[in-house]
Amino acid sequence: MSELNQKFDIIDFLFSAKGRLNRKPYNIFIAFFCLNIYLIFSATVDLQKLEVQAYQACNIPPQTPMEDLSDREAMCAMDMREKELWRTKPWSVLFLFLSSFLIIIPTIKRFHDRNKSGWWALGLMAVSFIPYISFVAGLWLIIEPMFLRGTEGPNDYGPDPLSL
DSSP: OOOGOOOOOOHHHHHHHOSSOOOOHHEEEEEEEHHHHHHHHHHOOOOHHHHHHHHHTTTTOOOOOOOGGGGGHHHHHHHHHHHHHHHHHHHHHHHHHHGGGGHHHHHHHHHTTTTHHHHHHHHHHHHTSTTTTTHHHHHHHHHHHHOOOOSOBBTTSSSSTTOE
């Protein structure tokens, strides 16, 4: 049966960690996911307004370029911008945080396709919050599921999705 004729079950895709997932649907999902997050976030958060509010709170003239600020002023502006983001649009940030959980199951299935436990994916996601380790873990979370081919033929997690 060709890939186009297969029945696509979105519930199984997003909420069931059983089975395998090849690179093509995973990469398409990640691309659409990132695009949607960007569009939703940019439509709901006015970053220019946050910049103006941050400059006002730090007593910085509004048209001052960031590179002309002193270290103290720049740190104040960045800190205030972050505080304003959380204060003005908490539901946008909450949506961004909660929707990031949608990536977990497809990533686990990609690790299954590489004949690795889903715990590898979860472990890499967990350590990606640790400074200095986060770069390597984050980079591997991009390389492993998006670019490396899955195991040919059946493996411990099911049949090869390309042979179905």
